[in-house]
Amino acid sequence: xxxxxxxxxxxxGLTAVREVSLRAGPGEIVGIIGPNGAGKTTLxxxxxxFFAPDEGRVLLDGRDVSRMPAHEICALGLCRTFQIVxxxxxxxxxxxxxxxxxxxxxxxxxxxxxARRVVALCRLEPFAASAARSLPIGLRKRLEVARALATRPxxxxxxxxxxxxxxxxxxxxxxxxxxxxxxxxxxxxIEHIMAAMxxxxxxxxxxxxxxxxAEGTPESIASDRRVVDAYLGEEFVLADA
Amino acid sequence: xxxxxxxVGFFGAAALTPLVIHDxxxxxxxxxxxxxxxxxxxxxxxxxYAGQVSLGHSAFFGIGAYSAALMATxxxxxxxxxxxxGAVVATAAxxxxxxxxxxxxxxxxxxxxxxxxxxxxxxxxxxxAFTAGSEGVPVxxxxxxxxxxxxxxxxxxxxxxxxxxxxxxVQVYLERSRIGYQLAGVREDEDAAQALGIPSRRLKVRAIAxxxxxxxxxxxxxxxxxxxxxPFYVFSVDxxxxxxxxxxxxxxxTAMGPFVGSLLITSLETTLRAxxxxxxxxxxxxxxxxxxxxxxxxxxxxxxxxxxxxxxxIRAARRYARA
Numbered sequence: 165x166x167x168x169x170x171x172x173x174x175x176x177g178l179t180a181v182r183e184v185s186l187r188a189g190p191g192e193i194v195g196i197i198g199p200n201g202a203g204k205t206t207l208x209x210x211x212x213x214f215f216a217p218d219e220g221r222v223l224l225d226g227r228d229v230s231r232m233p234a235h236e237i238c239a240l241g242l243c244r245t246f247q248i249v250x251x252x253x254x255x256x257x258x259x260x261x262x263x264x265x266x267x268x269x270x271x272x273x274x275x276x277x278x279a280r281r282v283v284a285l286c287r288l289e290p291f292a293a294s295a296a297r298s299l300p301i302g303l304r305k306r307l308e309v310a311r312a313l314a315t316r317p318x319x320x321x322x323x324x325x326x327x328x329x330x331x332x333x334x335x336x337x338x339x340x341x342x343x344x345x346x347x348x349x350x351x352x353x354i355e356h357i358m359a360a361m362x363x364x365x366x367x368x369x370x371x372x373x374x375x376x377x378a379e380g381t382p383e384s385i386a387s388d389r390r391v392v393d394a395y396l397g398e399e400f401v402l403a404d405a
Numbered sequence: 406x407x408x409x410x411x412x413v414g415f416f417g418a419a420a421l422t423p424l425v426i427h428d429x430x431x432x433x434x435x436x437x438x439x440x441x442x443x444x445x446x447x448x449x450x451x452x453x454y455a456g457q458v459s460l461g462h463s464a465f466f467g468i469g470a471y472s473a474a475l476m477a478t479x480x481x482x483x484x485x486x487x488x489x490x491g492a493v494v495a496t497a498a499x500x501x502x503x504x505x506x507x508x509x510x511x512x513x514x515x516x517x518x519x520x521x522x523x524x525x526x527x528x529x530x531x532x533x534a535f536t537a538g539s540e541g542v543p544v545x546x547x548x549x550x551x552x553x554x555x556x557x558x559x560x561x562x563x564x565x566x567x568x569x570x571x572x573x574x575v576q577v578y579l580e581r582s583r584i585g586y587q588l589a590g591v592r593e594d595e596d597a598a599q600a601l602g603i604p605s606r607r608l609k610v611r612a613i614a615x616x617x618x619x620x621x622x623x624x625x626x627x628x629x630x631x632x633x634x635x636p637f638y639v640f641s642v643d644x645x646x647x648x649x650x651x652x653x654x655x656x657x658x659t660a661m662g663p664f665v666g667s668l669l670i671t672s673l674e675t676t677l678r679a680x681x682x683x684x685x686x687x688x689x690x691x692x693x694x695x696x697x698x699x700x701x702x703x704x705x706x707x708x709x710x711x712x713x714x715x716x717x718x719i720r721a722a723r724r725y726a727r728a
Contacts, residue, residue, distance in 0.1 A: 212600060213599075214596070214599075214600075233599070233604075234599040234600055235599050235600075235601075235602045235603055235604045235605070236604075238599075238600060238601060238602030239602050243600065243601070243602070244600055245600075246596070246597065246600070250594045250596055250597035251593075251594070251597070252589065252590055252593035252594055252597065253593060253594075254593060255589060255590075255593060259586065259589070262586060263586050263587060263589070263590040263598070263601060263603070264601045264602075266583050266586055266587060267601055267602030267603065270583060271583075272581065272582065272583055272586065275583075275586075311597075311601060312600070312601070314601075315601055315602050
């Protein structure tokens with residue numbers, strides 16, 4: 165269970181995230197939407213330990229992890245992906261995933277087995293031996309998820325893993341996220357593809373200029389006046405209607 | 406076994422050579438090839454596997470050379486004890502520089518390591534009471550195994566061969582162990598590694614410290630072999646560059662790369678020096694120019710190094726044969 169208590173993050177004079185409070189229960193899918201520059205990725209960086217918040221606290225299962233380094237937060241069961249994917253380019257897809265698995269498993273052979281399982285789960289088998297840098301963007305996004313999954317997170321933060329995917333890939337990604345949810349993994353998802361978000365999220369949080377302007381079920385968000393003005397636009401309401 | 410084929414061939418040939426060839430000059434070259442290969446292998450632990458490209462590894466080499474030489478002259482201690490002391494001091498130095506330069510990447514890290522080696526050069530050449538200053542330290546020759554005094558070059562070949570093998574095995578371990586894979590992650594992308602639960606800072610410091618200790622052990626043996634420690638040589642940037650160069654030309658992050666690089670560079674240097682030994686004074690440094698050209702060619706055309714390049718070709722050929 166993740167709790168953000170009035171988290172603020174500033175860069176010099178710019179307040180990227182202002183007093184954002186948020187909860188994500190175990191096994192829940194929470195969506196975060198908002199225009200570019202709204203502070204979504206900064207929020208992920210604060211939660212996952214890459215930035216310490218200037219004010220407020222991040223609690224994981226009641227424990228204050230605000231100043232904890234990223235690798236320790238991962239060990240506690242919270243793992244994140246990067247919007248701009250960061251594959252270990254010169255290593256094979258399987259080795260990429262195995263490095264994630266080695267966080268929980270000390271034996272290389274056990275981690276290798278786990279990596280094969282996760283690679284299969286994410287349908288990356290045909291590319292298991294390919295160098296990660298040779299993959300097209302859609303597969304790189306999937307590798308990003310696979311690698312994070314291999315650390316066996318209870319809570320997974322996905323930063324725009326659907327951006328740039330074609331329709332087939334998008335469908336596969338949604339299936340994968342649903343199956344993770346079915347296994348009890350909690351998810352916080354940043355995404356611009358509203359169609360996917362409406363289908364996946366149980367609750368959506370809207371950020372605008374670093375502040376939370378709305379929170380609620382996908383239906384209530386889609387009809388929220390402030391959200392339509394700040395982010396979705398009139399076309400979305402018309403198309404939806 | 407197949408993945409060790411190159412190592413078996415290389416070290417096997419080195420082991421058999423003294424049985425066939427008794428020429429002193431040739432055996433001396435063999436000792437140097439193995440020695441510089443071993444130091445580059447030690448460099449590779451940090452520079453190759455952990456991606457911490459240092460151009461100041463002569464600092465650790467010098468620490469090993471000085472520790473044993475000073476302990477032998479001042480305390481009449483065995484060079485083996487000096488080797489141990491050197492490794493301890495180098496580990497500490499590696500921890501300090503690893504910790505201080507932890508956030509530095511790429512060229513900035515390399516510059517920090519150069520600065521570190523130059524600080525040690527100044528200390529060693531100026532602190533006369535402690536190190537005998539810029540005149541250097543002659544290493545006393547006392548025959549015997551315990552005192553590391555071997556008159557025969559053949560003994561040195563086998564001793565340095567053992568060192569080279571040990572460092573080869575350390576690298577092989579790094580290719581297959583948990584920490585080795587985690588270091589590869591840190592090398593490829595540190596942010597991603599941290600997000601996946603890898604304590605990257607700690608692992609980098611450990612890799613540098615281990616690399617420093619191994620480099621220091623090489624330094625001790627080298628000083629005992631040559632019989633003299635000159636601060637301007639053991640702490641030189643030239644030497645640091647040589648350590649990095651062998652590994653880069655042979656193949657960074659491959660266990661045999663440093664040895665293949667050393668075979669090429671050391672024998673080339675020896676040959677060129679001999680060939681150009683009786684030309685006019687102005688041209689004595691010409692081997693350095695050839696050296697430099699070779700480096701440019703390798704880095705431009707095969708950045709993965711000779712071992713890396715051949716490895717790829719062999720794997721591609723096998724795939725082709727199967728298909």
